Amino acid sequence: MPESLPWASHGCRREEAGRRTFPVANLFATSHLSPVPQSFPYPALHASHAGIWIAHGGETRAVSRGEAIRIAADTPVVMMNAPLVGQRLGYAELSGLDVLELFAFLHPARFMVPTPKGLAAAAGLAVPADDAAIPAFLLAATARLLAVAESDWPEREGAWSGAQALARLRWPWAPLLRIAKPGRNERWLFARLPEWEEAAPRPTPRSVTLADADVLARLDRLTGAGAEPRAGQRAYAEAAAAAFAPRMGRDAPNLMLAEAGTGIGKTLGYLAPASLWAERAGGAVWISTYTKALQRQLGHETRRLHPDAAERRARVVTRKGRENYLCLLNLEDALQGGFAGRAAILAHLVARWAAYTADGDMVGGDLPGWLTTLFRRNGSAALTDRRGECVYAGCPHYRKCFIERAARASAEADIVIANHALVMVNAARGRELSTRPTRYVFDEGHHLFDAADAMFGTALTGQETIELRRWIVGPEGGSRGRRRGLQARLSDLASYDEQGGVAIGEIVAAAQALASDGWLARLAENQPFGAVEQLLAAVRGLVFARAEQEADAGYGLETELAEPSPDLVEAAAACAQGLDRLLRPMVALGKRMEAVLADAPDWLDAPARARVEGAIASLGWRAETVAAWLSLLARIGGPADPAFVDWLAVDRIEGREIDAGLHRRWLDPTKPFAEIVLKPAHGALVTSATLTGGGDWSTAEARVGAPHLARAPDRFAVDSPFDYAASAEVLIVTDVKRGDVPALANAYARLVEAAGGGVLGLFTAIRRLRAVHARVADRLARAGLPLHAQHVDPVDTGTLVDIFRDDPHASLFGTDALRDGVDVPGDSLRLVAMEGVPWPKPNVLHAARRLAGGGSAFDDRIVRARLAQAFGRLVRREGDGGTFVLLSAAMPSRLLDAFPAGVPIARVPLEEAAARIAARMAGRTARQMAGQGTAGIAGIAAARALPYAAGPALPDEDQPR
Template sequence: MTPLPHPALHASHAGIWVATADGTRSVSRGEAIRIAADTPVILLNAALVGQRLGYAELSGLDLLELFAFLHPARFAVPTPKGLARATGLTPPTRDADVAAFLLEATAALLAVPGGDWPEREGAWTAAQSLMRLRWPWAPALADRLAKPETNERWLFTRLPEWEENAPRPAPRTITIPPGDAEARLVDLTGHGAEERVGQRAYAAAATAAFAPRTSRDAPNLVLAEAGTGIGKTLGYLAPASLWAERAGGAVWISTYTKALQRQLAHETTRLFPDAVVRKQKVVTRKGRENYLCLLNLEDALQGGFAGRAAILAHLVARWAAYSADGDMVGGDLPGWLPTLFRRNGPTALTDRRGECVYAGCPHYRTCFIERAARASAEADVVIANHALVMVNAARGRELATRPTRYVFDEGHHLFDAADSMFATALTGQETIELRRWILGPEAGGRGRRRGLAARLLDVASYDEAGARAIQDAVDAARALASDGWLARLAEGQPFGAIETLLAAVRGLTYARAEQPGDAGYGLETELAEPTPELIDAAAPAAAALDALVRPLVTLGRRLEAVLAEAPDWLDSAARARVEGAIASVGWRADTVAAWLSLLARVGGPVSPDFVDWLAVDRIEGREYDIGLHRHWLDPTRPFAEIVLKPAHGALVTSATLTGGGDWDSAEARVGAPHLARAAARFEAVSPFDYATNAEVLVVTDVKRGDLAALANAYARLIVAAGGGTLGLFTAIRRLRGVHGRIADRLAREGLPLHAQHVDPIDTGTLVDIFRDDPAASLLGTDALRDGVDVPGSSLRLVVMEGVPWPKPSVLHAARRLAGGGSAYDDRIVRARLAQAFGRLIRRADDKGAFVMLSAAMPSRLLTAFPPGVVVSRVTLDEAVARVGQRLVGRLSLTPGIGQEAQLDA
């Protein structure tokens, strides 16, 4: 096959290059845009290159899309170095060589169909569909793909069906004898492994969470803080696997970040080395909204999507045929794939609205979500996340198989997860979502979405009262906010009781919250002393919601009656469908009931259990939501009631459970005070030599608010460290400002810079890129402070632009008042500093520095850092010199991209 006659384009902060068969040349931004507009160009990550050129509509032959077609369910770091590794090519060492490399990579990828290709099945059929959609790569693939001798099976006939099993018996009551968990730990770590005293003690302490419960609503709760390096994952897997094996039950291990879920799944290979056995014994579970919905995908493939969104649907279909579990968020779908299509369609391929028809779906027997649910019922270990655990406990369908034993890893995040889960928001976006769930598509609507009546039509025809309840709910839902509500509110012309309420909320919030010089971000104010306009609007809104919740409750009861009456047509599939509808309707009814409770607060008595406020959510001055909000003052109360009390035992663990504070505050943030039985406490100090391998530098001469000085400090520190820097910010605006000032400067030094909220790449992929290149640096906010695990030389410097004080808000003010004032703030800051420092030293041989660019760092907060770590207040010049002395001597770097770091002997 002849090579493609297209040029390759590469743009970075260091320059722009175009390569053809005749060679590579540097071009200006304007010329690059002209070339891309005139002829198809080969590039790597069109969204990122378009941003670098300032040409958002840039398109072409994106090598990442070609890779996703050829190798679905395979991951590659989306950089020249990562693509070189995936294709077996030599990576370019300079930015100027990348464009020519892209031509070489194109030839390598297009040669794949001619060789031994494990993902061949379905490719020819998909290529024909993509040809009709004018996908740029389709003509080249059509020339290289031979038509199969027999018709290829369609995706929906290739996926395996799950099997229905008998209900699992309740776990047996067993006791793990002393020493057994330690013996299992030896098996997991290997008999020749170095014995770690802290890990053995941790495993023994964790065993108490699996002891038999002695009284109702009093689980065996163990709080265990294990410093980095203790090996807590295997420490709790030892007793957990023993209990699951001997009791015949499932242990749910809950995490907060997707990175730890992946790490846990990897660690279970020690428990079950055989892949087939491991697939049966270990299951990763996430919320429904993470999995591909096959019915939504079918609709997209049959014309529900158009343009680029349709191309994405076909690439996702290719992936679905080879995916291990159908997880689109953090699973084996490359995180960079949806970002290539910007806003075109990824979220529409999952079930984010609770519209599943369960057994009424033609793909029910092959559904990824249902398969995961059934697999978890038979598994020994279920790897979940905090949000899913709480959702399942509060409104899950799997009551008969509710877990009795939990391990909450990253336990310091339980408070935040519960805060989000048990909150109430009566906003325009929430009400319009409920309207769509009930009514389905209205005038001008498109897609597969169906309303409540359509989803339950055949069931309702059996029960007259149920059918009447559905119609009453449909009639009442018309009072909810509808399309165009934000524009009507801005024009002072709300329609209906709910929009009138939101208009009153908007008016009062602007009147009380906006200050001179406001930056255009969100506004909020307490729900106190409401105006007559708000009080007058609340009553009709409450009446409208009451008219909606009544038929929803009635419908739920009628569906339960259908189950009880068990008509002839109610086979196992129909029963599953009705049970699913009961759970979905009950969830929506509970939501509306919570809204009514919140509205009762308008002009009514204050509840000491809740914090209520009004908010106008904005991004750079553009409003996107308006409404009333309610959070628990202490969200661990419902968490303890709904999750912990029904359990028999739970282990809550983290490397920073106390967050540099005390055990009482740690217990308060996980719900322990709300249980009848006191929690057991365990602490194991990290074995790492922090005093030798790390230092903390507080820079005293970077003026707060001086963006130019802040950017200069970041640039000098990153250059001194030779890259490998994680820069943490407390405000997105400052992050963008610093990135804009230093990215080109660092590129000239051969030091790539990536940034959350700037680069059009998902956070997980940004971390993968950062981990893959020791010369790269990464800027980000909270998500990177808590969720980055980059051991080795790729992360050797952490720089924070300021003390991470809590953001002032109505909710924070209430909790601060209840939690001891400034002491409450200090606990939060210590926990954040401990988490940020924890990114630095991940292995015994790691070395690094932690720099705080704030002269106002209070000495009382320094207890957040491990004992023995030297903390010095220095000037920026001194900090730069000390970072260079400590870090650069460890690395031998070759300038340019794709650098490899070598630890000095």
């Protein structure tokens, strides 16, 4: 290896660059390994907003975009995150040797931030000094990873057979792996997975009353003997215990509304009474969240409750919807030829993960969030049960099913960590009636209204109807895969019960009226086929005729369902007849299956019974959906129902139509939520840091459904212990003109530069986010300030947050999902910037609710709540601080009470804002920022069982995620 390598600075073409050098030692300052041998046959490529570099044969050089594409097309290149590199090169079909794929193969179910810094920590290498050093670093990391394959590493079992299968698929890493053939036959995935066991039904929970002293004693145990008692947390725990008292009347649960400011420690505050009640009453408490991030956080907090991993797995279970879990039957089909090309490679990498996963959760679990995004046309959705085609006990992998295992584990658990959507789905359609919880904790309770709005809404659209058609009819037009229609799934029932067989035939025949493949093109050509497509065509025509939005703006269009056209009335009548012909045999089939259960024929053993019961439940909720569609169609030409808001819409993304149809939402979605979820419960705690955000207690009660209950709720509030006046300030920038994208981009760039990164930039429109990102990303990269963006980078949101959290110099742009679901304490987030006042979108649904909710006061409550949530991202722990910036001179003074009392607020021009931010950041040295930003990942790497570095091993279940 030479003592220095030639390179070129960013901004110079290769031919014009001088022979500048940098010392090789900078690449591996703390590594005890030598750089990759020069004999390694392939180059490494890195592309960022600061430039493009290639390393090969011991030399690193800057190259042009065209040369990088040519090299990548001619020979396999080592890179990290091929879709992201391809996007930056403008070459979407880029492929090669992606080190992330190699890491996922070698270390399934292991956590790693998908950046050079994250790879360096995981592999025990030094972090590359700058972008130019990354290609050589990737070659060194590749050598380290390939060396693992020649060792006896913890995840070795199954790797040899997996590599052979991937070699047949021409996975580029396969020829480079040197995995010794095992001395015995490796157990295949489906032989390795444990089986769940049936258990006797759990007794009904006992009625117990929790004494305050006992609750506080449990809280002291959770916080630790040496922890300083916090008065606010102790008062909160005592108040939360009221939700676990025995209820005194039917449909009158003990509802406690508790607002606890950030920093109170409400998680442990409600875990104390919840765990104590579960222990003494013998029942389960379901803790429901809105975001996956909080679900993961709760899982970690329960380690205080049950330090022993085995006991924790038995007594604490995380539950999500079926569509989140790997379906083993779908995976088997994919491995046996159901997938082709890159999708087949993904299936084999997922199979490697499935052998080591803790719970089979593909969305937010221990499957790396970045893995599926490496496969653009990946088919990962086909590996889960998204269409409700589960055959339950008819599946050969039923006894090993991740979904069934989670359901049975939750029936025996003390604490079930779920989410708002799953709680509502289970209450409305759940099969687990005997284990329905009696006690709930709804954390992030300010989102209950939104979750209920989505859950209890109705949409008669092309996408919804085609999904129903596929569930009934099965694959059409030569589709590959194991998917089968209703007739194939229930063939044995049809052969046993003649009337059931007739009903199945009628359902399949009636389903021909539903939308089918190619419906969008037929609508565009005005050639609809079938009753549903005729309806959608009439909807589309009326929307384009009446929508007040700009038709050429590329956004979705909508109009209220009022004064329908004759074409729409006629099409609705024909569609209603077709749906009625579908609903009648669905109801009849459900009754026939119930009769079969009652007859209990000889073939109806326990597995068969479970399969029939599952089919009844699946058919039942689809019949409910069709009935809801019929109710919506009855509205066309008839009187409006004041309980609902109905409208017509054409959904578009960047001008491309993706769906069309009719929509119905409850004017107050907390009404069905209270009826279906709260009334059957005995007690519920609804808590949030911003429960009354934007209003008072009456507003909070209305947003969670309390007015629909017979018993009035209890209330509790405790302020945050943080000194916001000393730790944060709010700056309202007055000289950025609304609608001026160049000025907006310059403002964001100045703020990021002044803060030195660590900026969370929030946007109200994806189009503006992309426009600003395109203008500032290169500028910031040249200053050593990486910029990541939701809806721009081909990376999932959770991984973007991981990357942002791990680098104190990075910034992240995003939309609503980042405003409400980001928990990034410390220096990694020290400035939050919003592009403007977050007014609600003036659509048909909002207009109706605004009219019913008090007009402009309704809007103000929404804006205050959004501002409070956004500001809440800034200070998450003691010692956090920073600046909240609103780029809007039009910010009304009446809305400033959304921010904590005492926090300084100033209206200033952009340059003054930048100067104040720079002054605030001056006290934070680069060494402090780097140390705090890397502490988390360094600690993780030190404790890994990876073969690269010494350190104590953590059990798989205890791996940080």
